[in-house]
Amino acid sequence: xxxxxxRQRRLEQSKRxxxxxxxxxxxxxxxxxxxxxxxxxxxxxxxxxxxxVVVAAVTLPLVLSSSSGPTPPSSAxxxxxxxxxxxxxxxxxxxxxxxxxQGGVGWVxxxxxxxxxxxxxxxxxxxxxxxxxxxxxxxxxxxxRLWVADAVDNQxxxxxxxxxxxxxxxxxxxxxxxxxxxxxxxxxxxxxxDEVTPINVQTGAAGTPDVVSAGAVRVAAGYGxxxxxxxxxxLTRVTPEPISGDGLTGVRQQTVTVGQGxxxxxxxxxxxxxxxxxDGTVSAVxxxxxxxxxxxxxxxxxxxxxxxxxDVYVGDGTAQTVRTVSPAPMSKALVVGTAxxxxxxxxxxxxxxxxxxxxxxxxxx
Numbered sequence: 001x002x003x004x005x006x007r008q009r010r011l012e013q014s015k016r017x018x019x020x021x022x023x024x025x026x027x028x029x030x031x032x033x034x035x036x037x038x039x040x041x042x043x044x045x046x047x048x049x050x051x052x053v054v055v056a057a058v059t060l061p062l063v064l065s066s067s068s069g070p071t072p073p074s075s076a077x078x079x080x081x082x083x084x085x086x087x088x089x090x091x092x093x094x095x096x097x098x099x100x101x102q103g104g105v106g107w108v109x110x111x112x113x114x115x116x117x118x119x120x121x122x123x124x125x126x127x128x129x130x131x132x133x134x135x136x137x138x139x140x141x142x143x144x145r146l147w148v149a150d151a152v153d154n155q156x157x158x159x160x161x162x163x164x165x166x167x168x169x170x171x172x173x174x175x176x177x178x179x180x181x182x183x184x185x186x187x188x189x190x191x192x193x194d195e196v197t198p199i200n201v202q203t204g205a206a207g208t209p210d211v212v213s214a215g216a217v218r219v220a221a222g223y224g225x226x227x228x229x230x231x232x233x234x235l236t237r238v239t240p241e242p243i244s245g246d247g248l249t250g251v252r253q254q255t256v257t258v259g260q261g262x263x264x265x266x267x268x269x270x271x272x273x274x275x276x277x278x279d280g281t282v283s284a285v286x287x288x289x290x291x292x293x294x295x296x297x298x299x300x301x302x303x304x305x306x307x308x309x310x311d312v313y314v315g316d317g318t319a320q321t322v323r324t325v326s327p328a329p330m331s332k333a334l335v336v337g338t339a340x341x342x343x344x345x346x347x348x349x350x351x352x353x354x355x356x357x358x359x360x361x362x363x364x365x
Contacts, residue, residue, distance in 0.1 A: 082329040085322065087336050087352070087363040090124040093117070096353035096360050098139035099344045100146065107146060107161065108353060108360055109136035116148065116164055124360065130164040132157065140179040140186060143201030147186045149176040156188055158204055168204045172197050182221040183240065189216040189228055196228060196238055196251075210251045212236050222267025223287035229262040235274055235285060256290050258283040264315075266343075268307030269326065275302040275314055282314055282325050296325045300333075306343035306350050311365070313350045315340025322352055322363045336361045 090106075097111040106121040109132075116136060117129040134150030136157075141147075145167070146159040156176060158168040175192030185198040185207070194215050198207040215230025226238040237254045259276025262283070266273045271293065272285040282302060284294040301318035312326040321333040322340060338354030338361060349364020 082331045083324075083365060084332050085324070085334040085349070085363055085365055087322070087334055087361050089337065089359050089361050090351070091119055091126070091360040093358045093360070095355040095358040096338070097137050097341060097355075098148070099342055099351050099353040099360055100139050100141045101344060101346060101351065102141055102161070105161070106351070106360070107139065107141075109139055109148060110358065111135050111137055111151075112355075112358070116146075116159065118161070118164060119360075128164055130166075132166070137177060138179045140181055142181045142186050143184075145201065147179055147199070147201075149179055149188060151176055154190075156186070156199060170199050170204060170206050172199075172206060173209050177216075178218040180219045180221040180226060182226055187219055187221065187226055189219040191215070191217055194230070196226060198240070210238065210253075212238065212253065214255055218263060218265050220265045220267050220272070222272065225287070227265050227267060227272045227285075229265050229274060233257055233260050233262060233276075235262060235265065235272065235283070237287075237290060254290055256285055256292065258285065258292060259295065263303050264305040264343075266305045266307050266312075269310060269312065273305045273307065273312055273326075275305040277301055277303050277317075282312070284326070296330070298323070298325055298330070304340050304343045306345050308345035308350050308364075309348075311349075313343050313363070315343055315352060315354075317341070320354070322350070324365070331365070334363060336363055 093110050094112040095110050096108050098109040100107045101121055104121045106119050108117050114132050114135055115129050116132055117126050119126045134153035136148045137151045138149040146161045148157040154174050156170045156172055157166050159166055172188045173190035173193030173195045175190045176188045177191045178189040180187050186201055188197045195209040195211050196216055197209040212228055214232050214234040214236050216228050218229045220227045228236040228238055234255045235258050239252045241252055258274045259279045259281040261278025262274045262276050264275035272287055274283040280299040282296040282298055283292050286293050298314055300316040302314045303317040304315035306313045311324045314325050315322050317339045320339050322336050323333045324331040336352050338359035339356050340352050340354045342353040344351040352361040352363055
């Protein structure tokens, strides 16, 4: 009888063990599941993060710090002494690759289904959607139109935000990955071509592309210039300026070394902010001195950054978290239930667009 009871207990324990392993695998916690999931997410993002990290890994980093500029957080990575954030999911979809908002209307691109959706900014209710021919990976609102970067067909689509009708397509250099608006132009960064290209929002005509020697992954606009992260540990300042008296313009380029594997970039609060995915830091760069004034150690996998009001938000693509890193102290990391691919400033916080699973979430203090 005792032997039978021991056998029964072993059988029950074996069942519980198998059930736990099944649950762990579904959550991505056991075996190779986390690594496979991370590889799948990186592939779905067009390989941008992997390319930057691999190149940065063989480049000698120079992480600069000083006591001037934005004050670094007093909390070390992983501590919980800072303020808390809160979030809620606004919209669920397979993947959110780009998000935009104006008033009570929001737009989101899904690059798994290759669709563009318009939704109610308060409720998340989808009002209209349209299938796009290529793969939409970035989007901005400018000149009363949506501009959507198509990474497959190497073009930028001009879209009516009300009807979602594609009105015009503009050919751009290979691998468009990011968009920013500066002085009436939409600027496109092209990863494969290592170029930035202006598009006039009034005419829809593309200007002459300019090669960025350090690479062109993401682009942000501010302080009269473009700020471009590339495939080395460098941030490039690109400033359009006249080159002759007949109205022709060119660009002036300057660089500053930041952290390892810079990807996300944003401007505001007196600085340019760069998310360095390879070494888990955020660099604060002075736009006037073109020097790193602070290196904020956040840990993890910082891929995205945004400035909303007085706060600087950073999204961790692996931990699926968002936190504020400036002003000090750094906030507690908030799990948002999606791997952040884009952060959009809104009143009181940011919209988080992400994948695995796809979400548009609202996060703030």
